[in-house]
Amino acid sequence: MSASSPRSPTFCRTFMSDVEPLFKKLCLVGLGLIGSSIARAARATSAVGQIAALDASPQVLARVRELAIADDASGDVASALNGADLVILCTPVGAIGEVARQIAPHLERGAVLSDVGSVKGSVIAQVAPHVPQGVHFIPAHPLAGTEYSGPEAGFATLFENRWCILTPPDAEGEAVEELAEFWKRLGAKVETMTSEHHDLALAVTSHLPHLIAFNIVGTAANLEQVTQSEVIKFSASGFRDFTRIAASDPTMWRDIFLANKGAVLDMLGRFDADLKSLQRMIETDDGQGLFDLFTRTRAIRRGIVEQGQDTAAPDFGRPHDERK
Numbered sequence: 001m002s003a004s005s006p007r008s009p010t011f012c013r014t015f016m017s018d019v020e021p022l023f024k025k026l027c028l029v030g031l032g033l034i035g036s037s038i039a040r041a042a043r044a045t046s047a048v049g050q051i052a053a054l055d056a057s058p059q060v061l062a063r064v065r066e067l068a069i070a071d072d073a074s075g076d077v078a079s080a081l082n083g084a085d086l087v088i089l090c091t092p093v094g095a096i097g098e099v100a101r102q103i104a105p106h107l108e109r110g111a112v113l114s115d116v117g118s119v120k121g122s123v124i125a126q127v128a129p130h131v132p133q134g135v136h137f138i139p140a141h142p143l144a145g146t147e148y149s150g151p152e153a154g155f156a157t158l159f160e161n162r163w164c165i166l167t168p169p170d171a172e173g174e175a176v177e178e179l180a181e182f183w184k185r186l187g188a189k190v191e192t193m194t195s196e197h198h199d200l201a202l203a204v205t206s207h208l209p210h211l212i213a214f215n216i217v218g219t220a221a222n223l224e225q226v227t228q229s230e231v232i233k234f235s236a237s238g239f240r241d242f243t244r245i246a247a248s249d250p251t252m253w254r255d256i257f258l259a260n261k262g263a264v265l266d267m268l269g270r271f272d273a274d275l276k277s278l279q280r281m282i283e284t285d286d287g288q289g290l291f292d293l294f295t296r297t298r299a300i301r302r303g304i305v306e307q308g309q310d311t312a313a314p315d316f317g318r319p320h321d322e323r324k
Ligand code: NAP
Pocket: 029, 030, 031, 032, 033, 034, 035, 054, 055, 056, 057, 060, 090, 091, 092, 093, 095, 098, 099, 116, 117, 118, 119, 141, 142, 143, 144, 145, 146, 147, 148, 149, 150, 151, 249, 252
């Protein structure tokens, strides 16, 4: 989508200043990549009237004030939550239960409480016991991100044309609609499913690929016959793409694997069986088997590009200036 297309935050800032906010006040807890991107996008699209920021780190709050991406980043829990009708928890999954316990006494009746955690079953188990009566807890997961962290890493267009999955309890129809509208205003496409299904689907599409990337880059780094400098110098695009994923935030990914243990181990078992089958094809010179598999995997890539989830440009559009 171009910077001035009707749904982009640039367009929205210019032409949507008179659009009604969907929520009076948004309180974000955890102003890293995702939290700061929500702040930027919510302001650019006038999705909320006011934005308050809470974070465990005074340095992060100081940076949020410098970047001017929230109206209040004083760090005072009671004033940040005062009047907030939308509260989104954007901390690592491992910290989310404790955060919910701390903010619970300040949540206002009728408020929508949500999160962006990459695992839903564990987040629900940690947060739900602290949710006061009259507060609508709607777990969410925007499928958008980069390998960078912190408030500087965020940007307003991060969620454009990306999916945001909601895993609501049955009884929360109206609040689900309101939260879905909020994510759509930020440019996302919204889908609803159970937390169990989410955790299984994401184990295949996100958690397993990250685990494989961490493992491949770790194996290369441990190979004694190939020096570290050779790994960096000769990194062909295949390996280089794995290093991008393997550079993701260590805290976040530690928490994801521990929080989604069952589904990840299940998928790892299937992956292991498929790898053994590939190994057998190579050992037995089964060229047809290899060709058929690679033909199927190529079709999946085409489908992703056709659905607008990635660029069709060769090598992800990286510049290939031969003089360099
Ligand atoms: P991030 O850039 O590291 O930001 C997390 C922020 O939360 C940091 O500012 C951190 O402060 C703060 N924090 C940690 N513990 C806290 C606590 N107890 N109370 C208040 N603030 C606390 O991480 P992120 O990439 O934005 O990820 C945040 C959440 O989004 C995670 O649950 C992750 O699973 C989910 N998510 C991430 C992606 C992605 O690609 N990055 C995509 C979708 C969803 P410190 O820096 O001082 O620890």
